Amino acid sequence: MVETAEFERWLREIRKLTGRPRLSDQTAASMRGLTKLVRDTDPRVIVELGTGYGLSLRTFLAASDVQVVSVDRSHGGFRASLRVLPLSDQEKARLALLEANVFKIEQVPWYPWERVLLYVDVHGDDLMRHIIEHFVETLPAGSVVCVDDLWYSEQCLTEETAPQFYESVIKPLLDPKAKKARTRLRHYADYWHGGSFYGFAEVHPLMEWVNERRVWVQLVGIQGWAKQIWFEV
Numbered sequence: 001m002v003e004t005a006e007f008e009r010w011l012r013e014i015r016k017l018t019g020r021p022r023l024s025d026q027t028a029a030s031m032r033g034l035t036k037l038v039r040d041t042d043p044r045v046i047v048e049l050g051t052g053y054g055l056s057l058r059t060f061l062a063a064s065d066v067q068v069v070s071v072d073r074s075h076g077g078f079r080a081s082l083r084v085l086p087l088s089d090q091e092k093a094r095l096a097l098l099e100a101n102v103f104k105i106e107q108v109p110w111y112p113w114e115r116v117l118l119y120v121d122v123h124g125d126d127l128m129r130h131i132i133e134h135f136v137e138t139l140p141a142g143s144v145v146c147v148d149d150l151w152y153s154e155q156c157l158t159e160e161t162a163p164q165f166y167e168s169v170i171k172p173l174l175d176p177k178a179k180k181a182r183t184r185l186r187h188y189a190d191y192w193h194g195g196s197f198y199g200f201a202e203v204h205p206l207m208e209w210v211n212e213r214r215v216w217v218q219l220v221g222i223q224g225w226a227k228q229i230w231f232e233v
């Protein structure tokens with residue numbers, strides 16, 4: 001089992017490679033959370049939308065021995081990361097990289113009888129609408145969806161309280177160089193069971209779908225620190 005020290009090493013290597021002093025993609029805590037999610041839900045295949053430099057991807061490979069399919073419109077960053085964080089032959093054999101725009105994928109990368117863990121780490125409201133319609137709603141029963149970059153507030157957020165929530169909970173976690181992400185992280189939506197979720201624009205269609213179906217959403221990790229949610233379909 002991969003330990004926190006190994007996650008920290010991955011983060012150090014990717015920070016050096018990218019020149020980003022603080023990388024917001026994952027933390028050692030979020031990678032521990034993903035490891036636990038994989039162990040608890042025991043999927044037959046893991047499908048990731050958004051490979052990036054491969055931090056979540058490496059976590060999934062280390063946490064299980066199932067096939068991992070990882071989609072990105074460009075795997076240039078991930079290929080560069082292999083120079084500093086190579087995969088073992090056994091990990092390479094279980095990995096399928098799909099270089100494609102999520103909007104253009106016509107066939108879902110799983111069989112109808114497999115329980116899937118679908119990990120969504122791409123952003124945008126149109127993209128989330130597309131993912132819900134073409135991926136989430138076609139998942140085999142018992143599959144799990146995990147969405148990155150969503151923070152929970154027990155209090156329903158308002159125009160007044162949302163900026164405070166951003167300043168105190170989210171801003172300290174962000175990479176100061178990721179200016180685009182910082183300006184796009186300004187959205188929130190209420191959750192049917194209470195409170196609100198804060199994140200990128202995809203929070204609106206996602207919560208609309210969740211609220212309509214009364215989907216029970218759980219946090220990956222500890223409340224206040226958690227930056228991912230998951231639910232079963």
Ligand SMILES: C[S@@+](CC[C@H](N)C(=O)[O-])C[C@H]1O[C@@H](n2cnc3c(N)ncnc32)[C@H](O)[C@@H]1O
Nearest residue numbers: 025050051052054055056072073101102121122
């Ligand atoms: C936040 S990064 C992923 C981080 C990664 N999961 C990790 O934990 O290290 C998001 C990635 O999604 C990719 N992406 C964004 N929009 C996409 C789209 N429409 N289709 C495919 N990939 C997309 C970007 O190229 C980027 O590499």
